[in-house]
Amino acid sequence: MRTKIGFFLVFIGLATSAFALESGAPPVLKPLTEQAQAAHLSAQFLIQYHYKTVPLGDELSEKILNRYIKSLDPEKFFFSQADIDVFNADKDKLDDGIYGEDLTIPFTIFNLYEQRVVERLNYARDLLKQNFDFSTKEDFPIVRDDEAWPKTEAESRDLWRKRVKNDWLRLKLAGNDDATIRKTLEKRYANSLSRAYKYKSEDVFQIFMNAYTNSIEPHTDYFGPTAASDFDISMRLSLVGIGAVLQEREEYTTIRELVAGGPAQLSGQLGVGDRIVGVAQGKDGEMVDVVGTPLPDVVKLIRGTKDTVVRLSIFPSDAGPDGKHREISLVRNTINLEKQAAKKTVLQVKNGDVTNKVGVITLPTFYEDFDARRRGDKDYRSASRDVSRLLTELKKEQVDSVIIDLRNNGGGSLPQAIELTGLFVGKGPVLQQRNHEGQIKVNGSDTRSAAWTGPLGVLINRGSASASEIFAAAIQDYGRGIIIGEPSFGKGTVQTVVNLDEEANNPKPEFGELKMTVAQFFRINGGTTQLRGVVPDISLPGFSDLENLGEASYDNALPWLQIKKADYKQLGDIKDLVPQVQTLHNERVTKDKDFQRLVEDAAELERRRKQKAISLNETERRNEREQQLSRIKAREKADGVTPLDAAFQEDGLQANERSLSADIASEKALKNAKDVLLEESAHILVDVTALTNGSSSTAGKAVKQ
Missing domain, CATH: 3.90.226.10 (2-enoyl-CoA Hydratase; Chain A, domain 1)
Structure with a gap:
């Protein structure tokens, strides 16, 4: 369906959720004018110059919608079948929106996605107040991409009950008590919840445009201004900044690594684990609080022009809750990504x-x-x-x-x-x-x-x-x-990169770039x-x-x-x-022996990949865990070597929940492991x-x- 008339997508009759919105409704995101223009301009290039000729019509519109929904909720944890039914009513209108420079539909879908994320995660937090019965025989589907969408609110709640129960059981099997488990999972879900409030219009547009480009062919991508900059950096192996690898950990931008010879390392004022809580430009610029700010936004503030000054407010890694911040000043330089x-x-x-x-x-x-x-x-x-x-x-x-x-x-x-x-x-x-x-x-x-x-x-x-x-x-x-x-x-296939701003004679970097198969x-x-x-x-x-x-x-x-x-x-x-x-x-x-161990580990990993569901019965899970531990201990006893898949002894934590020192030590051990192949x-x-x-x-x- 292609018309020249603008349109708005209205959600009517959606099932009312009983989930409590403890943190309030997430912000309603709207498309920017330049984003709608970039979508239309991209369509013109894709239709005329792409290696695979695919007209932008109703058939492609439906594919874009399906891919967009899948990119938001790949394992079907957030949307319900009722939501999908509403989306499908407009499956042949996305092409109209791109031609008419109206992105209401994808943004409306994303706003509902944010709402569902808040609802589901608040429900998950509520579940932590109760106890779980691990003696029952039930499974949790760990691979859900081919599963049906939850048809009712009860189905959705039960799915999340099993998800939280599995998170709890993993931590319990690692030896944690109930109080520690509640604290860990509360922090985990709260952090996930906070991310739902940090999405920006640029993020939504990037996701939608890649759903469009990938619906034509797998290696055609859209790069917004930020993504385009990152792509250029990856190709030339250099950037202008302070020479620090940063990581987001519990709302803080944390120093993960210092690049040898970079301004940060040469200054002697920064160390691994230090947290950046503020960024200011030049000698007199105002210090901007960056606690809770998404990492890409902090990176934008820290990068800049060569030989310019950036000031950082630092919360040292060894500082206690009441520790003092310190301010440092660095001169940006070219950093080679060796x-x-x-x-x-x-x-x-x-x-x-x-x-x-x-x-x-x-x-x-x-x-x-x-x-x-x-x-x-x-x-x-x-x-x-x-x-x-x-x-x-x-x-x-x-x-x-x-x-x-x-x-x-x-x-x-x-x-x-x-x-x-x-x-x-x-x-x-x-x-x-x-x-x-x-x-x-x-x-x-x-x-x-x-x-x-x-x-x-x-x-x-x-x-x-x-x-x-x-x-x-x-x-x-x-x-x-x-x-x-x-x-x-x-x-x-071969791709070329089209700078949409250059093609449109646009003086500002607003439209981004198109990596297109030619x-x-x-x-x-x-x-x-x-x-x-x-x-x-x-x-x-x-x-x-x-x-x-x-x-x-x-x-x-x-x-x-x-x-x-x-x-x-x-x-x-x-x-x-x-x-x-x-x-x-x-x-x-x-x-x-090393090669045979590798073959054994690869076979074990492949066996686990084929698992579609995992038991939520504690006895069954402990038995399985003990079998794996026995295998690991037998190998260690035989020749003092830990299997590559010994991560099955997992602690139930996610990557950003472990200590930074533990993460670095694990990475170093993997790097130093014998390369059998x-x-x-x-x-x-x-x-x-x-x-x-x-x-x-x-x-x-x-x-x-």
């Missing part, structure tokens, strides 16, 4: 009497400072430049082979994937692109000679997507190296990574949820296609070696090297070049 940059390590791998040095380059993302490159900055930051530098260092360290670790690398800059491939294959095609008109273009590397011509391995998992898959697929198609790990994500990429062998991903030559186990993570899990993903292969010459072919390498791998891991990958690469060196096949010649 945690997301390429890094190298060297592994020593024994193969008989010979020790091999395997260089490992870990690349978390394909980053590039687009603006600096556009300006002609000779020292602009990029993934391929950093990897090239690290390869030079590894050659000086005389490594025998190199692994590129792309696990959980979700992609990034397409040119960087091409340039990175060139470091290992030299000049030649890397991928093919097909645009929405069906035209095919071959993209290739102009690098004259490869930076590394020795043995190469690429380690991937389900989290390796997009640019990671372009690189891994090209290495595989050229026969340049061996691919190890899990099947990759399966994202075979092409599908294909391997140089003519296939595509779309849906199927890159299939490794040697498979390794992992902890990924292969069923629910990956392109194939999306209901509107583009199909797999095949086109003509590009004109390229293979540099080698390791296919004949794979069976031998697989045999050596199998023989080794059967004797490797990386070590086995190094052994696999050493096997490949040994086999090719002892062979006259093209594989040996290709690897050694």
Whole structure:
């Protein structure tokens, strides 16, 4: 339904809730004029230029509505069937609203969502005043996305009774008494409740626009001004600020980590655990109280222009309830996000009497400072430049082979994937692109000679997507190296970012940006990574949820296609070696206790994933817990190692409820844990090297070049 007449959505006859609104009604949020304009402008671009032509009409309107509702209440805890029925009465009107620049419907839905959140959480708090009977036989559905919406108020109340009962039981099993449990859960629900009062118009619009863009295709997204800024920071790996990682903990913005060399660390005036309670601009600006302020808003106040002053009011981590605040002054500077940059390590791998040095380059993302490159900055930051530098260092360290670790690398800059491939294959095609008109273009590397011509391995998992898959697929198609790990994500599409303000000649950053799919990429062998991903030559186990993570899990993903292969010459072919390498791998891991533990832990995690419900009977839960604890203790007794899934001994707390020191210690322990998969990958690469060196096949010649 498309009309030129504006409209308003009126809720009539909704079931009246008996829940007490102890904290009052949440604020009623309304769309801004520029948001309605941005929605209309986005629609014009999506209709004309998106790779997948989807008209904005009644059919898409219904999909947007369903996705929007699901994004607000994915497990169906807040809305009722009566609410959904009211929403569905307008399922064919969202397109009218976008064309007519009227966003009343999505904002009205969100306002009701906030109201339901307040009602349900206040009911949850009321439940804490009673006692629960844990001797009864009943289950709590922990996976509810396919469940029906509660049809009555009684159904909704019973669902929340079970949810609170489960929260209580988890804490009870961890050894807490009733008073502690009540205090912990009261604080938890109160904190959740407070967040319902902090949503802003920008948040609602961001959620709605992503429901719209994702209804067309999974990798098309809308970035509001704040999200656009964060995306730019992630690509250039730098920002202007004070150099502190912040975390929201119980209404306080808390220092989680200090960036080495940043203003905060160099000042010596801030420490981990300190809480920021006020922010002021310049030497004389008014101090703004930020207690209870959402973290993104505090971050906005702290970031700013290079060489400007920001003042912070600090409540020290060791201060008691009556402790004194102190004020500090910092000068903002450029902060490099080194945690997301390429890094190298060297592994020593024994193969008989010979020790091999395997260089490992870990690349978390394909980053590039687009603006600096556009300006002609000779020292602009990029993934391929950093990897090239690290390869030079590894050659000086005389490594025998190199692994590129792309696990959980979700992609990034397409040119960087091409340039990175060139470091290992030299000049030649890397991928093919097909645009929405069906035209095919071959993209290739102009690098004259490869930076590394020795043995190469690429380690991937389900989290390796997009640019990671372009690189891994090209290495595989050229026969340049061996691919190890899990099947990759399966994202075979190319996106471009459209600055809506620039397109509309709008001088202020109001409309945001549109990340839009404009092409599908294909391997140089003519296939595509779309849906199927890159299939490794040697498979390794992992902890990924292969069923629910990956392109194939999306209901509107583009199909797999095949086109003509590009004109390229293979540099080698390791296919004949794979069976031998697989045999050596199998023989080794059967004797490797660490690897077998990992297989066991992965199987246990997969078993738990398949659980749709959990018992609320204390005896049953204790028995299950004891079985897990016995397994953990048996392993610890046998070899002093705690299973990776020992978190089942959970304390019943959520992440922000644990002490900061405990969180940091846990993170450090995980970081320092033995990387079994990386070590086995190094052994696999050493096997490949040994086999090719002892062979006259093209594989040996290709690897050694």
